[in-house]
Amino acid sequence: DIQMTQSPSSLSASVGDRVTITCRASQSISSYLNWYQQKPGKAPKLLIYAASSLQSGVPSRFSGSGSGTDFTLTISSLQPEDFATYYCQQSYSTRFTFGPGTKVDIK
Amino acid sequence: EVQLVESGGGLIQPGGSLRLSCAASGFTVSSNYMSWVRQAPGKGLEWVSVIYSGGSTYYADSVKGRFTISRDNSKNTLYLQMNSLRAEDTAVYYCARGPTIAGLFDPWGQGTLVTVSS
Numbered sequence: 001d002i003q004m005t006q007s008p009s010s011l012s013a014s015v016g017d018r019v020t021i022t023c024r025a026s027q028s029i030s031s032y033l034n035w036y037q038q039k040p041g042k043a044p045k046l047l048i049y050a051a052s053s054l055q056s057g058v059p060s061r062f063s064g065s066g067s068g069t070d071f072t073l074t075i076s077s078l079q080p081e082d083f084a085t086y087y088c089q090q091s092y093s094t095r096f097t098f099g100p101g102t103k104v105d106i107k
Numbered sequence: 108e109v110q111l112v113e114s115g116g117g118l119i120q121p122g123g124s125l126r127l128s129c130a131a132s133g134f135t136v137s138s139n140y141m142s143w144v145r146q147a148p149g150k151g152l153e154w155v156s157v158i159y160s161g162g163s164t165y166y167a168d169s170v171k172g173r174f175t176i177s178r179d180n181s182k183n184t185l186y187l188q189m190n191s192l193r194a195e196d197t198a199v200y201y202c203a204r205g206p207t208i209a210g211l212f213d214p215w216g217q218g219t220l221v222t223v224s225s
Contacts, residue, residue, distance in 0.1 A: 032210050034209070034210065034211045034212075036152075036212075038152075042217075043201055043214075043215035043216060043217055043218055044152065044201070044212075044215055045215075046211055046212065046213040046214075049209045049210075049211040050209050050210075050211075053209075055213070087151065087152055089152075089210075089211075089212070090210075091206050091209070091210020091211065092210070094157075094165060095154070095167070096142075096154040096157075096206060096210070097154065098151055098152040098153070098154070099151070100151045101151045101152075
């Protein structure tokens, strides 16, 4: 199975900060990488698909980049509603795997 | 509105069985790939199973031989039959549409909690 790692596992940031989360795959997955946001007690919400495409309705402060094995999710200016856990997910293999998550909390 | 609503979770003893349901609205289950994803308490997301529009099914190794995914086209509902349940199956179970062509899962249901404990 393709293993996904994320860094950092958690971070503290302030409103208005630029935040970058990294996701790495254990082998090349081309651009088959998606990002989700999950708030406590809620279902995951799709943010970015195919590494860099913004899901409809998602604010433009979210962006994704990367291909192959290394990917990033960037929040250009952190807003109060963005404090959550973020997961990457590979869809290159039919054994779909998620990263362990990055928790973004308030500094 | 596209929506998924899960039901059927609860407390079950080890070795027991449970069937989860996921009622869809706003789209047709049988025309889409549909999946179950679970999340153990305080842990990350684990893909469990998928049923393709053609009917093929696939499972994570952790549940293969114990869980069965199916659908009822007349009810536009997805199911997960879980047998021989173990403590490590304790989790919130989400149904989700997908993977799509882009390999994404969207939307997700609100989840249903399954607790396996004596």
